[in-house]
Amino acid sequence: MSASENARPRVGLFVTCLVDLFRPSVGFATLSLLEKAGCEVVVPEAQTCCGQPTFNSGDFKDSRDIAANVIEAFEGFDYVVAPSGSCAGMIREHYPELFEDDPAMAMRAQHLAKRTYELTSFLVDIMGVESTGAAFDGTVTYHDSCSGLRELEIKTQPRKLLAAVDGTSIKEMPGAEICCGFGGTFCVKYPEISDKMVTQKAAEIVESGADYLLAGDLGCLLNMGGKLKRLGARTEVRHVAEVLAGMTDQPSIGEGER
Amino acid sequence: MQTTSHSFKQNARDALTDVQLQKALSKMRPGFQQKRADAVANLPEFEDLRDRGRDIKNHVLENLDFYLERFESNVVANGGQVHWCRNSEEARQTIMEICRSVDAKTVTKGKSMVAEEIGLNEYLEEHGVEPIETDLGEYIIQLRDEPPSHIIAPAIHVNKEQVVEAFRKKHTDLPPDRPLEEVGDITDEARTQLRPKFFAADVGITGANFLIAETGQTVIVTNEGNGDLTQTLGKAHVVVASLEKIVPTLEDASCILRLLARSATGQEFSVYTTFSSGPRRETDLDGPASFHVVLIDNGRSAMLGTEYQDMLRCIRCSACMNHCPVYAAVGGHAYGWVYPGPMGAVLTPSLIGIDEAGHLPNASTFCGRCEQVCPMRIPLPKMMRHYRAKEFTENKATSQVRAGLRLWSYFAKRPWLYQQSTKLGAALLHALGGKRGRIAMLPLASGWTSVRDMPAPEGRTFQQLYKMSGHGKKGDAR
Ligand code: SF4
Numbered sequence: 001m002s003a004s005e006n007a008r009p010r011v012g013l014f015v016t017c018l019v020d021l022f023r024p025s026v027g028f029a030t031l032s033l034l035e036k037a038g039c040e041v042v043v044p045e046a047q048t049c050c051g052q053p054t055f056n057s058g059d060f061k062d063s064r065d066i067a068a069n070v071i072e073a074f075e076g077f078d079y080v081v082a083p084s085g086s087c088a089g090m091i092r093e094h095y096p097e098l099f100e101d102d103p104a105m106a107m108r109a110q111h112l113a114k115r116t117y118e119l120t121s122f123l124v125d126i127m128g129v130e131s132t133g134a135a136f137d138g139t140v141t142y143h144d145s146c147s148g149l150r151e152l153e154i155k156t157q158p159r160k161l162l163a164a165v166d167g168t169s170i171k172e173m174p175g176a177e178i179c180c181g182f183g184g185t186f187c188v189k190y191p192e193i194s195d196k197m198v199t200q201k202a203a204e205i206v207e208s209g210a211d212y213l214l215a216g217d218l219g220c221l222l223n224m225g226g227k228l229k230r231l232g233a234r235t236e237v238r239h240v241a242e243v244l245a246g247m248t249d250q251p252s253i254g255e256g257e258r
Numbered sequence: 259m260q261t262t263s264h265s266f267k268q269n270a271r272d273a274l275t276d277v278q279l280q281k282a283l284s285k286m287r288p289g290f291q292q293k294r295a296d297a298v299a300n301l302p303e304f305e306d307l308r309d310r311g312r313d314i315k316n317h318v319l320e321n322l323d324f325y326l327e328r329f330e331s332n333v334v335a336n337g338g339q340v341h342w343c344r345n346s347e348e349a350r351q352t353i354m355e356i357c358r359s360v361d362a363k364t365v366t367k368g369k370s371m372v373a374e375e376i377g378l379n380e381y382l383e384e385h386g387v388e389p390i391e392t393d394l395g396e397y398i399i400q401l402r403d404e405p406p407s408h409i410i411a412p413a414i415h416v417n418k419e420q421v422v423e424a425f426r427k428k429h430t431d432l433p434p435d436r437p438l439e440e441v442g443d444i445t446d447e448a449r450t451q452l453r454p455k456f457f458a459a460d461v462g463i464t465g466a467n468f469l470i471a472e473t474g475q476t477v478i479v480t481n482e483g484n485g486d487l488t489q490t491l492g493k494a495h496v497v498v499a500s501l502e503k504i505v506p507t508l509e510d511a512s513c514i515l516r517l518l519a520r521s522a523t524g525q526e527f528s529v530y531t532t533f534s535s536g537p538r539r540e541t542d543l544d545g546p547a548s549f550h551v552v553l554i555d556n557g558r559s560a561m562l563g564t565e566y567q568d569m570l571r572c573i574r575c576s577a578c579m580n581h582c583p584v585y586a587a588v589g590g591h592a593y594g595w596v597y598p599g600p601m602g603a604v605l606t607p608s609l610i611g612i613d614e615a616g617h618l619p620n621a622s623t624f625c626g627r628c629e630q631v632c633p634m635r636i637p638l639p640k641m642m643r644h645y646r647a648k649e650f651t652e653n654k655a656t657s658q659v660r661a662g663l664r665l666w667s668y669f670a671k672r673p674w675l676y677q678q679s680t681k682l683g684a685a686l687l688h689a690l691g692g693k694r695g696r697i698a699m700l701p702l703a704s705g706w707t708s709v710r711d712m713p714a715p716e717g718r719t720f721q722q723l724y725k726m727s728g729h730g731k732k733g734d735a736r
Contacts, residue, residue, distance in 0.1 A: 015720050017670075021680045022713065024720035031729075043724055046673040054667050056624060057659065058646030062667035069671060146625035179583045183623025185659070188705030190267070190621055192274050195709035196587040197623075226710035229696050237713075254713035256695030 011039040012077035014070075014091075014116075016084045017049040018218040019239075023253070026218060029245035030083040030119055036245075037127045044073040050087040055094060056184050064105075067095050071108050079126065080116040083241050084217045085148015088118040093151050118148055119241055120216060124157040131164035134246035141173045141210035142240070143201075143224065145217035149177060158216060158240050165243060173208035175201070182223035198227040206233050212252075214240045225253040259377045259405060263594030263606055266617035273588040282415050283589050290580035293524025294631065301520065311517050312635045314510045315571035318502075319562065325471040325504045326553070332474025336536030338549035346376035349554045353378065353463070353496055356550055357387050360493045362460035368478060368485035369393035370465025371409055371574060372500045372554055374596045375609070378463070389463075390455045392484035394448055401428045407590030407598065410522050410576045415589050418444070452484075462492035462546065464534075466499035467518065467573065469551070472507040475535045476551060479518065479528035486532050495534065495546035500554045502570040514573060517633035521577040557609040565644040569604045571634040576601075578628035578638060584621055593618060600628035600638045607645055616654060619645035680719045688717035 011034050019026045027043075034041045051066035070091065074080045082088045095109040123129040140162060148154040162168055181187060181197025188194075201224055205213050213228070213235050215221050225237035236252035251257065262269055273279055298304045318325055330340040343349035357365060365382065367373065367389055379389045379400070391400040395413035399406055401424040406412030413421075422438045425447055438444055464485050468477040476497045478485045489495045505511050519525040538545030561567055579585040579599025590598030595615065597605045603618040619642035628638045649655045655663075669676040690697050691714020700707045718726075 017680075020720040021684050022715045024716055024718060024723050027720035027724070043721075043729070045677075045721065048670040048673050048676045049666075051670070054663055054670075056643060056646070057655070057663055058643060058648070058650040059663050059667070060647055060650075062663070062671075066667060066670045069673070146623070146627075150626035150630050177627075179623050179625035179627070181583070181623065183625070186621070186623045188703065189659070190270070191705045191709050192271055193584055193587050193621065194623075196274055197583050198710060222713050223710065225713050226696070226706070229711045229713070230698075230709070250716065251695055254696045254711060256691070256693045 008038060008040045009078040011041050012074045012080045013041050013043045014047060014050070014074065014080055014082035014087060015043065016082055016087045016218065018222070019083060022222065023218055023239065023250075025247060025250040026083050026239040026241050029239070029241040029247045030081070032245045032247065033119065033123060033132060033241060034081060036132065037123055037129050039079075039127070042077070046073040050082075050090045052086060052090050053184055055090065055098070060098065064098050067098055067109065068105065071095070071105070071112050074112060074116075075108065078115065079122065080112065081119055081122045082116070083119045083239065084219075085118045085145050085152055085154050086217055086219065088116050089147040089151035091116040118152055118154055118216060120157040120161055120244075121152060121154050124160055129161065132161055132244045132246075134244055135166035136243045136246065136248060137167040138211040139169050139171050139209070140212040140214050140243070141171050141205060141208040142176060143173075143180060143205075143213060143215040143220060144177045145215050145220045146179050148216055154216065158214075161244050162214070162240070168243065171208045171210040173204045173210070175204050180220045180224050182219045184219065187223060194223075195227075198223055202227045202231055202233060205235055211236060212243075213237045214243060216240050221253055229254040259374055259596055261595045261610060261614055263610070263615040263618060264613075266592060266594055266621060269592035269594055270588040270621070273592045278417060278420070279415050279589055282417055283586055286414060286580070286586065290523070294521060294577060294580070295524075297520040297524040297526065301516075304517075304520070307513060307517055308633055308635055311514045311573075311633055312571060314505060314513065315634060318504055318506060319567060319570055322501065322504070322559075322562065325506055326501060329469050329471040329474055329504055332471070333536065333549075333551055334474075336474050336549070337539070338474070338536040338551060340551045340553055343552055343554045343556075345556050346554075349376045349498065349552055349556070350378060350381040352552050353498070354381065354385055354387070356494055356496055356548075357382070357461050360460050360548075362387055362493075364388045364390060364455065364459045365461040365463055366390050366392050366456055366459040366488045366492065367396070368462070368464035368480065368488045369396050369412070370463070370498055371406075371596055372465060372556075373463065373498050374406065375500075375556065376498075376554065378498070390452070390459065392452055392456070392482075392488055393480070394445065394482060394484075397448060397452065398424060401425070405591065405596070408576060408579060409574050409597065409601075415591065456487045456491050459488075459492050461494045461496060462488035462490070463496045463498060464489050466497050466503055466551075468511045468514065469499055469504045469553075470506075470508055470511050470533075471504055473535065475508075475533045477511055477515075477531065477533050479515065479531050481523075481525075481529040483530050486530060489532070489534060489546065490544050492546055494548045494550065495537070497534065497549075497551045498554065499551060500556065500558055502558050502572075518573050518575050521575040521631065521633040561608050566604065566608050566641055568636050569601075569608060569641060571636055572601050572605070573634060574601075575633055577631040577633065581627040581631045583625060583627070584623070600642075601636075604636075604638055604641045604645070612645060612648060612654065616645070616649055619643075620649075677719065677721050681722055684715040684717060684719045684722075687712075687715045690714065
């Protein structure tokens with residue numbers, strides 16, 4: 001069902017486990033953006049995690065159980081939206097794959113996959129949003145998180161919306177498409193390699209000269225933010241939804257009380 | 259070849275603290291990546307070519323026996339010979355016998371990864387035959403007595419000073435005052451050394467980028483022309499190739515050749531693309547008296563029909579490693595065997611086993627760039643994930659990882675319990691973060707905090723705040 005056929009599409013908000021635990025403000029910013037775009041938003045209480053940690057560790061059985069939970073919780077919405085390219089990518093690309101040998105579940109998984117979107121691509125590609133009407137003073141640089149970029153082709157959508165934010169300008173950094181070294185469990189299993197990657201990333205972020213680093217995935221943001229803070233860099237770190245929703249009253253990621 | 263894949267972690271640590279290596283690696287990224295991007299941009303049908311390349315190889319892999327037999331009969335018709343070898347030992351012995359048959363003292367070699375795989379050089383040396391690498395990069399690492407660190411640029415980890423050092427040490431006839439400052443001087447010196455060796459060699463050994471079933475030809479691509487000299491000047495030409503290198507027709511080979519050069523170095527075509535069609539014929543002015551193809555399985559056929567079959571489409575272009583941020587951080591030697599980077603992370607455990615190479619498919623962030631650039635559309639992350647699954651089901655994942663996962667999925671499957679614990683976690687970590695809003699040291703998460711701060715949670719979970727806001731009541735009824 002496309003947006004035009006339904007005046008107020010019912011959207012299930014997939015909060016993501018990291019947003020739930022670390023940064024609820026991103027969840028509320030997402031909620032506000034979706035509502036402003038004309039959606040009726042519901043947050044199913046029974047959601048936990050999309051299953052990436054187990055899936056990428058090769059624990060397919062538990063991943064299936066977790067995925068079944070998500071499918072159950074999000075069935076019946078016109079769309080499912082997550083403020084994360086990797087969680088949306090997990091549902092879109094990998095849920096159908098997980099249930100390849102279970103036709104009934106595979107059908108439900110495919111059905112869900114087709115209706116699941118990352119936030120900025122949902123706003124731009126489905127709802128046709130051109131501007132979120134927000135204002136935010138500062139220069140920002142945007143990191144393209146890997147799953148969103150390569151699984152869902154999210155590249156222009158956040159930039160388009162940011163360009164329409166009053167007072168914001170974008171300064172691209174070199175290697176914006178290169179992994180920050182987070183990689184879920186990778187960053188704790190191979191901390192030295194992860195460190196090398198995020199150190200390089202931090203240098204390029206600083207080199208861009210932007211005041212803010214934005215991205216669409218909290219995992220990457222916690223990684224890059226944690227490194228920038230450890231290095232004492234002044235760059236502030238935020239999820240793109242906060243800026244687009246004009247909800248930037250919370251301290252930025254890794255910053256304390258101001 | 260000696261493997262150190264099991265100590266990948268330590269190898270990686272060593273690589274990360276090797277200042278010279280890090281410098282060499284940092285120069286790699288911009289070059290290869292930009293060149294590939296430009297070459298792809300200049301060929302509108304590149305994506306269609308990729309589909310064709312993938313389809314050609316898939317078709318071959320489904321009918322491998324047919325095409326290999328066809329290849330063999332055409333090689334024989336051209337006056338050559340095919341030797342089928344199940345493993346490294348058989349391959350080494352076969353090559354040694356060919357060397358003996360012409361009473362070989364020295365052999366020249368064009369670059370070949372599969373020769374590395376079967377440990378050919380050591381074997382030849384042990385049996386009294388001197389192998390001489392003729393690809394400049396291979397020659398340099400042979401002098402330095404180390405394995406390649408990249409599949410098309412084997413000495414990419416070595417800098418100019420180190421090359422000069424190796425030359426001064428090993429070229430005993432080199433006058434100490436001869437200048438070796440310019441790159442030109444260095445290649446001149448290598449050429450001076452190699453030229454007589456080409457003429458003296460009794461046997462020339464090359465790899466093969468393709469074996470063409472239709473014509474019985476073998477194909478190599480090089481940028482230095484050393485492959486041509488290697489294969490024409492000896493008494494015998496030995497082609498060592500693994501069996502998945504087969505393609506049905508000349509046209510198929512040319513399709514994949516166009517993908518190969520662009521993906522590897524951004525060239526439209528390699529400088530030399532040489533087709534070998536058997537030994538010298540009566541009317542030929544030069545060429546080897548005999549022509550042998552040593553066809554090596556060494557674990558490939560066991561991959562057929564498994565999750566890893568797609569890996570056999572690999573054409574060794576190295577695009578995956580040129581774009582891999584993990585390779586860029588640690589270099590090729592850390593992977594501990596012949597094949598580095600993402601392709602190695604799948605091929606190595608397939609060929610030498612997951613007990614030896616289990617680290618490799620784990621040491622990836624699944625950023626997906628390798629798959630994005632792979633001309634043969636090999637789903638590299640997916641296959642690495644299959645290796646992780648294999649480890650997991652076979653109980654080989656480290657117990658700490660297993661315990662962590664089990665705990666996570668226990669909660670993730672029980673929303674109510676999950677929410678109680680996230681509430682607690684958010685509050686606790688928030689408190690730990692204090693006024694700074696970040697945590698500098700957290701014993702249970704030292705893998706994280708040893709290298710970066712942990713931004714602290716805001717204090718309450720989204721679900722908690724959402725309910726408090728009154729939103730939840732009207733929302734969840736459906
Ligand atoms: S896996 Fe793909 S990108 Fe990597 S070397 Fe093989 S063909 Fe090239």
